[in-house]
Amino acid sequence: MDDLTPHKRHRIHWDGHGPGYVAHPDEPEFAGHGLEPESGPTPAVLEADRLRHRPGTVFWISIVLVLAFTAWAALAPESLGGSLTGIMNWVAGSVGWTYLLVSFGCIALMVFLGFSRFGETRLSASDGERPEFSTFSWLAMILSAVMGIGLISYGVAEPISHFASPPHGMADTGTHEAAVRALQFSYFDWGPHAWGVFGVFGLAIAYSTHRRGNTGLVSPMLKPIFGKAMDGWAGKVIDIFAVLATLFGTTTSLGLGASQIAEGINRVLGIPETTFVKVAIIAGITVIFTLSALSGVNRGIKFLSQSTAVLSVGLALFVLVTGPTNFISNIFFEASGQYVNDFFKVSFMTPASPDEVQWYQWWTYFMLAWWLSWGAFVGVFLAKISRGRTIREFVLGVMGVPSLVFFIWFTIFGGTAIKFDMDGDGAIGKAALENPNQAFFDTLAHLPLVEVTSVIGIILVILYFVSGADANTFVLSMLTSRGTLEPTRPVLTVWGALTGIVALFLFLVGGLTALQQTAMISALPFTIIVALLGVSLILQLREDRRFDRYRVVRREDLRTGSLRQVDRPE
Template identity: 55%
Template sequence: MTMLDNNEPESEPAPAADPAPEPDPTANTTASEKIAADAAAAQEADSARRGSVGTVFYWSVAFVIVFVLWAAISPDSLGDIMTTAMTAVSSSFGWIYLVVPFAAIVMLVWFAASRFGRIRLGSADSRPEYTTLTWLAMILAAVMGIGLVSYGVAEPMSHFMVPPHGLAEPQTMDAAIRAMQFSYLDWGFQAWAIFGVFGLAIGYSTHRKGRPALVSTMLRPVLGRFVDGWVGKFIDILTIIATLFGTTTSLGLGASQIGEGLNTVFGIDATIVLQIVVIGVLTLLFTTSAFSGVSRGIKYISQITLTMATILGLFVFITGPSGFVANLFVRSVGSFAGNFLELSFMTPSSAADSEWMLSWTYFMMAWWLSWSAFVGIFLAKISKGRTIREFVAGVLLVPSAVFFVWFTIMGGSAIKLDIDGAKIGEATQANLDTAFFSLLDQLPLSLLASVFTIVMVTLFFVSSADSNTFVLSSLSSRGSFEPRRPVIATWGFLTGACA
């Protein structure tokens, strides 16, 4: 933080911020007044830049179009090359996917506990734009909502059937506890720490220092004036590409879940054609929502989806094996806490282990890293006025706790029902997309619950894609938090195409 304060160039143009009164030039100004003056200058600079696009936008769009055409014309060759690349990276540098997230946790905890925890992301007198509940709802729904359904049953059940690293006998109580431990690892503190580091850095750079909401300008204390040239543009282009491909992975999973839901409820085959139709319709919805901005479309959809997820979670807990789930939660959380360091640094010990890590832990951590810029910018946008301590608690602790509870309710219920003979494990091994609906089939009001889930996933899809489109538009509009509609429409279309 000290380095950032001491190295900020006074002439640096900056993004939009809430207007503040200019201090009297004849009076002695306090640090708070200086920050307010910088924010006012940032508002004026961003107004002049708003909607302006340059080489970053055109190069990014061109690359994505070529990539989508390649995927459409020769999907097999694309799949082979991407698989080879991922395997090569994970086999040589897979340990980085374990070290970086843990380092992010340490960094955030230190910032929150230190004297820097009192610093606000904005001027000293700024206050949050959203209530705490709304803020948390936007984080949960707009960032990782689809994963609640895509993996809420599929991951714990997969680990229950085939315990990670051979640490337990399949389909035993020990396997159930191990299944929850590794689900917590993949979706808990590590993931949110990655998001939190980016969100904190971008939020401080944007709201406190008056810089554009770009990863390149966030790195100015490290790279200096290089960020003003081709190096900065290359970083921003790479950020856009990683963001788009990382987030559309989730959207593709969402389309698969909606397809499986329609198959369950209406008997419609979950074909590729159906998924394309679903994505086409939803692309129109989330692009329209993105036009309304964060404060309207994303905010209200996030509140609705959080409420629906809460209702569904309570329904499964109450109608399912609640006693087993409660016991599993206590044992799994305690075991996870006791083995946290070991789990965080557990590398593969065999070829089979490496293959498992590539399919799960390495894949998940790489996925979260690809999300980091997107989530970081979104968190920065909605967290203005909060202290660093509030930010860390809200981003690192609360979502992790929510996901622990969700995965235990959904995964634990499925495990217990499978032990009792429901065959959910076999269905999961055959097709991960069927796991969640296989659980609902074993509960009362299964048809109503399946329809409810389809609606919830649809809204999660719209919320996530809405946030993604906004962030991509901001990144390609020189960091403006108010990109223009043609830019939003372009990224909305490309997001749908990639999904």
Template identity: 55%
Template sequence: MPDPSPAPSQHRRPGPVLHVSLALAAAIVVWGTAAGDSLSQAGSAALNGITRSFGWAYLLVSLGFLVFLVFLACSRYGRLRLGGDDERPAFRRLTWYAMILSAVMGIGLISYGVAEPISHLAAPPHGLAAPMTPNAAVTAMQFSFFDWGLHAWGIFAVVGLAMSWSMFRRGRPGLVSALFRPLLGSRTEGPVGGAIDVFAVVATLFGTTTSLGLGAMQINGGFTALFGIPDSRPVQFAIIGVITLLFTASALTGVARGIRYLSETSMGLGALLFVFVLVVGPTLYLVDLYVQSIGRYISELVSTSLITPANGDLGFMQDWTYFMLAWWLSWAAFVGVFLARISRGRTIREFVTGVLVVPSAVFSVWFTAFGGTAIHSDLVGTTRIAASAAADANSAFFATLQSLPLPTLTSILTIVLVVLFFVSGADANTFVLGMLTSRGTEQPPQWILALWGVVTGAAAIALLAAGGLESLQQMVIVTSAPFLIILVGVAVAFWKDLTTEFVPHRLEEPVAPSSKL
């Protein structure tokens, strides 16, 4: 039977979670604006302490989530629906995939699609290959797949599954604290639950703020390449201001309209750009590189998942592996709520397969097409994209397009894509922040959506002012550290929920669908 839930009017009334979260966000924004150097130094000290002492936890937890998900999908629990037994998905499958990709990590396709592989080519991870060699190319793609593949989506899938089950099968509100009801009982409605939700809001805010900062720098890089506009903080601040207005307006239209249409449009344009690069680029080389790289990624998945900085390469782990895993952890609440919101009616097996396999495959072929084109161009000596990326990572993608036909047209298309990804991702983030601070309602008040849109933009500006990309990376890792423990608790509580309510001998029994929130 569904859990009892508050009255609808109570759902929409903001509580202490909103006030505490806003106070913490405001404090960091003021700190970054008034004393950016101080914030950067504090972030650096916290970053070093966390990664030196607990970096291994990021690796073990993300790998453990993958094992857990594969078990669920292969077990008899996999055919249970995220909702009533007779419910069916609200969105068609292609739309569902498009919303997952563009609203979750679409901005990374541009920001890191060339910058990460080409950086690893010039400085192979953990000294596993000689720089600027064919073997380094395969290693570069392998570690790019690792950062953007199964581990990231496994983190999202665990929270998304737990949230879908809690909301649509058990009738609980869309709050992270509600996921702990199997473990904490009624204490989830008190200060303990409130603290969990505050951690979720803060982690979500600064995880998405990082994306906004990266997006602003990427758009600025495109303007520099096309129009000679200076790559500077004032320009990036102006970009954030304009985009904040756009994604806030889009969030007010709701998931079924704004986010859906943005997602479908961005996926269509992205597919067009991908096919163009695949056709006019070194096609045969890209196919060969993909086959080698995906083979090494899969065959060495476990060993790569457990590499620690024992050889003194802590800097690489902080810049890439730990940063990426922390980024995905900080996005977990946002993505989990969003995935739940768009996945009602799907089975656990369908959810796990769709969220793990499809996005991982799309990201791997995208990184191969664009990163592989840049790698090939540098290896044959016609470009110096690696050197360009070392000087400014935001120039790497556009430098690659400059080496292909129709560079002006494709660069303009890329800027449009970045804006769409930027808006759809921040749009979904604003919607989820509104849910988390409105007692889990699926229809947050519009003034709360507008408020979080403004706060998100202000936080991105403050962190850029405090130290640019370095401050963004520091804040992600620092704010995700306590949330790592919460996510482990989410997985344990979800498993308890499954095994308590649906033990194997009862799996054939029908379950009454919960009422909509």
């Protein structure tokens, strides 16, 4: 023990001092079990920060692939559209079940980690570190920057569409049973199945960066499985997949946001909802979210998220009070009960006919694929804002709270639209089946102060639009800057511009359909990657220093003295 420095001598001891024990003072603490720094950046992070002004292979190859895809869309739009349709038909008909299996596995893993002994593990280098953001700011950023645009785009459109055309023939159109089923399937698409996927990505990245000291790339998280191969081209390929899936998943949101803003402007100002208007909206918002991304997470995204949270709560309370309050409150519990009762059945339900395959393409499979394509983006963003949280806090805050918020939002807005159609001529549902963008503003038109609420709706779409794209720009920049958590302004600007450009070209080629198809196809490799991430996370957690007391001591450990050092209170 005399070889140890005085600093180490007074605060640590070696476990397992059996015969043949040999100290290894030159080894770092917890040697062989990944980077687990007590404080300060690790060599990997320092190297990424040092080279952040020199983007590497992942950046340039990603740029080339994105530009090639954009050129294809510009020069041969019919060829691109046909290819996307053909691939998506094959995916839905042949391997779409993988989306169901992986998303369910993510839920199971999150629940296990949250309520097992691993739940107290803190996502930081030190167990004494506390969260950077308050709980309110943290939850607000999760909701608005992750899937906020979906609250407006689908909050009415999906429930009312399922009410007008009940899924799988489970109810007759226009009945109370159809209303319950409509909300049940909306809960399925926007509840734990979505947030479980985000949670696994986010938890794996947060543990890798904050606990192990790795950079923010996806590839280092798979080292427990593939070893040093992740330092070479295999790792670069995985990181490039993450970049492309993130980009195409976000362009779908941009298309939805532009369509929703155009519809709102048409209602309020009477400006026609033309392609030119939508293109102009995408271009204008691209400039705004790129500038916001340059201001950083702590300023731009935090401010936008808190603003949207306050406006959203106010609008939801207004609709709840002025709308069919009794119907909303009653059907919330009935639909929630139906969701829980049929949870396993719906989680593994697959299409039984060509018509159902088509339905799954535009609802269940598309939604789950969309979440997978967003996985890397959301995971990196969640990791960025979750430093200092415990795994249990992370599970509850990322999978529990957002699921409940989305259930309530869909019930308030979707339930209000359903009640109006049940008591009227079904106009909202019929309009939604033709153009989902109309559903939200059609519902507001049945309530008081429609001019005011419509303007608030437009503002919310813009803020959600900007905050989501803002976070996406940061994540793309980080993934292509060697994983540094402080990407440079030029890289941020490049990815902000490219996100808008790709969304514009895909929108011009095939409208929202092309955007949805691209997101669904780009997500397919991530069904494998997210499964591997789950396995890798378990392997790393089992080696965490917090759980040495649970580990069986082998004779070989006692002989060689290879047990790791254990912190002791002074």
